[in-house]
Amino acid sequence: xxxxxxxxxxxxxxxxxxxxxxxxxxxxxxxxxxxxxxxxxxxxxxxxxxxxxxxxxxxxxxxxxxxxxxxxxxxxxxxxxxxxxxxxxxxxxxxxxxxxxxxxxxxxxxxxxxxxxxxxxxxxxxxxxxxxxxxxxxxxxxxxxxxxxxxxxxxxxxxxxxxxxxxxxxxxxxxxxxxxxxxxxxxxxxxxxxxxxxxxxxxxxxxxxxxxxxxxxxxxxxxxxxxxxxxxxxxxxxxxxxx
Numbered sequence: 446x447x448x449x450x451x452x453x454x455x456x457x458x459x460x461x462x463x464x465x466x467x468x469x470x471x472x473x474x475x476x477x478x479x480x481x482x483x484x485x486x487x488x489x490x491x492x493x494x495x496x497x498x499x500x501x502x503x504x505x506x507x508x509x510x511x512x513x514x515x516x517x518x519x520x521x522x523x524x525x526x527x528x529x530x531x532x533x534x535x536x537x538x539x540x541x542x543x544x545x546x547x548x549x550x551x552x553x554x555x556x557x558x559x560x561x562x563x564x565x566x567x568x569x570x571x572x573x574x575x576x577x578x579x580x581x582x583x584x585x586x587x588x589x590x591x592x593x594x595x596x597x598x599x600x601x602x603x604x605x606x607x608x609x610x611x612x613x614x615x616x617x618x619x620x621x622x623x624x625x626x627x628x629x630x631x632x633x634x635x636x637x638x639x640x641x642x643x644x645x646x647x648x649x650x651x652x653x654x655x656x657x658x659x660x661x662x663x664x665x666x667x668x669x670x671x672x673x674x675x676x677x678x679x680x681x682x683x684x685x686x687x688x
Contacts, residue, residue, distance in 0.1 A: 510554035514563045517547040521566060544570040561592050568603040572610065580607040598627050598637050605644055612651075621648050639668045643676070650679070655686045 524539030547567035554560030564587050571580040584604040592600060605623035608616040624641040631637040642665035649658035662679060 506554060507557060507559070510550060510557040510559040510563075513546060513550040513553075514559040514566070517543045517550065517563060517566055520546065521570065540570055540573065544574075555590065561587075561596055565596065565599050565603060568600075568607070572603065572607050575610075577607040577611045580604075581611065594630070598631055601627050602637060602640055602644075605641075609644060609648060617648050617651065621645055624648075634668050639665050642668070646679070650683065650686075653686075655683055659683050659687070 520539055520543035524536045524543060527539060528536035544567050547563040547570070551560045551564035551567065555564075564583070568580045568584055568587075571577075571583075581604060584600055584607070588597065588600050588604070601623045605620040605627075608620040608623070621644075624644040627637055627641040631641075642661050646658045646661035646665065649655075649661060662676070662683065666676075
């Protein structure tokens with residue numbers, strides 16, 4: 446059976462064809478807005494490329510900050526080990542290198558976790574070299590930048606030690622407050638608690654409140670009986686002062 450040839454539409458009928466009307470309308474709209482579509486497409490491509498670049502750059506920065514922190518830590522450990530063997534000159538060079546590397550890492554990546562931890566390492570080494578005023582100023586700025594609860598206690602500990610070492614009456618008062626703050630924000634049997642109890646004990650000894658100093662040292666020893674040479678020395682000093 447032969448197929449019937451479809452009758453061609455006249456121009457008038459073509460104009461009235463709803464499907465064709467929609468198609469022609471879409472084409473007209475596209476022609477009128479082609480520039481906007483092109484611009485929007487370019488913007489979208491740029492946004493995607495920038496996002497990818499930033500993501501890759503962020504990861505690169507995180508990796509570099511971590512590597513610098515790890516290197517500074519290794520150099521610090523080498524310095525301490527060298528010091529233990531009596532090579533003071535070499536140890537000093539290694540520790541100074543670690544301090545500079547850690548300080549630079551924090552200045553370069555202050556928002557990175559590894560950068561923040563580098564600041565604490567630099568402060569620790571600075572205290573060893575007697576740079577107490579410099580460490581105090583740097584740690585005050587560090588804490589003002591809100592490093593987060595996990596790092597705040599460690600920063601407070603280093604700051605309290607630096608203040609205690611500098612030793613003015615005001616320094617000792619602030620240091621004792623910082624040690625107390627650490628005790629409020631850490632677990633009772635932690636190393637930080639041990640350090641805080643020991644710090645308060647040292648301050649009270651300096652203030653010649655020997656009984657209170659003994660009480661806080663006993664609280665520290667309840668956490669750990671593994672006394673260092675200094676703790677043994679402090680116990681002897683307390684015994685002599687109270688008798």
